[in-house]
Amino acid sequence: MSEAPLRDRAAAPLTEDAAHERIASLAFEPAATGRVGAEVEWHLTSPADRRRRVDPETVKALLGVRDALPRRTRLSFEPGGALELSTRPGTLTECFDDLEADRDRIAAALAAEGLELLGLGLDPVRLPRRVVRSPRYQAMEELFDQDGRAGRWMMANTASVQVCVDTGTEADLAARWTRAHRLAPVLIAAFANSPLRRGEPSLWRSTRQHVWTAIDPTRSRPVSAGDPRETWARYALDARVMAVRGPGRWTVPRGLTFRDWLRATDLRPPTRDDLDYHLTTLFPPVRPRGRYLELRMIDAQPGPDWIVPVALAAALFDHPGAAAAADRALAPLWDGATAADLALRAATAALGDGPIAAAALACFTAARDATADPRIAAALDRHTETFVARARTRADDLVAARR
DSSP, X not given: OOHHHHXXXXXXXXXXXXXXXXXXXXXXXXXXXXXXXEEXXXXXXXXXXXXXXXXXXXXXXXXXXXXXXXXXXXXXXXXXXXXXXXXXXXXXXXXXXXXXXXXXXXXXXXXXXXXXXXXXXXXXXXXXXXXXXXXXXXXXXXXXXXTOSHHHHHHHXXXXXXXXXXXXXXXXXXXXXXXXXXXXHHHHHHTOOBOEETTEEOSOSBHXXXXXXXXXXXXXXXXXXXXXXXXXXXXXXXXBXXXXXXXXXXXXXXXXXXXXXXXXXXXXXXXXXXXXXXXXXOOOSEXXXXXXXXXXXXXXXXXXXXXXXXXXXXXXXXXHHHHHHHHHHHTGGGTTOOHHHHHHHHHHTGGGSHHHHHHHHHHHHHHHHHOOOHHHHHHHHHHHHHTGGGXXXXXXXXXXXXX
């Protein structure tokens, strides 16, 4: 088949039913389990001047000169200049070895230039400023500015560890989707690492989580419970449109959902390409991506400790015994609670919240017993003993040191 008919179909106007069907069919593709991926972000800073922001093109040129461009992972930059490395899907050991090899080389090259990778969920000093220029980020900034300044903080000043786990077979797809959402407060709390804002302690152990809850809720709140395909399709159609793309400057509508756009008579009809792009602009804590699920609620971690949340999730999704233990531990936490309530408790009290701390300890214990790689198991042990078993987080230590 020639490419022309495919392009024509992608550019043809959509009906509401066709859009719903496309979202539902593409979001969850059954897949065998056992693989994991990671997208890990770090703030790029200078110890000599914490307020300095470095242009990404300068960083790429520097890494190229020092022969330190990544060889096993993909390099990208967030709007505020944070550096991100993304792995290919593979085993937990492959994920760790690939990303660590590149992180180590990049960190050494940056250190030689007086720069460092800072693993915190929120930039602790700088005011938000975007350094990546693109139509996408310009439109995103304009959209979020309609609701206040939180969007600029999210774009330029937050960093995370995003874990990707397989969607699973058709038989266990719904259970894995549910577990991902139920695990969210444990992941927020156990890895809370962003208590400082503009140099001072905030009211939050994960201020990053607070920032994310303050942006456009139609694209950042959790997807509601129910059939995964149906609830995700409704979520996507009822989310606001970030931009109507076109030649030159993109149009940023006010309060226009994709469903509104499909029904509008005074705008050009949206196409399949418009819908596919719209889906890339949605950021719920758990996001379906076809053959895998993205867990997006975890604060960035220092150095090689990004592997701890990845290993925890890999064990709790792909080891039957650990998955069953997690489901048992999480059930009482959610009895009568809402996602918004638990996220608030996890971001403020973190592991100082007794029920969340108990669920976290049970999950970490189950994951440790299911982790075969001794290096990764040791990292899980350290985090469990240093933080989870003591009902403390990195954020608690940062606040104590600041005071």
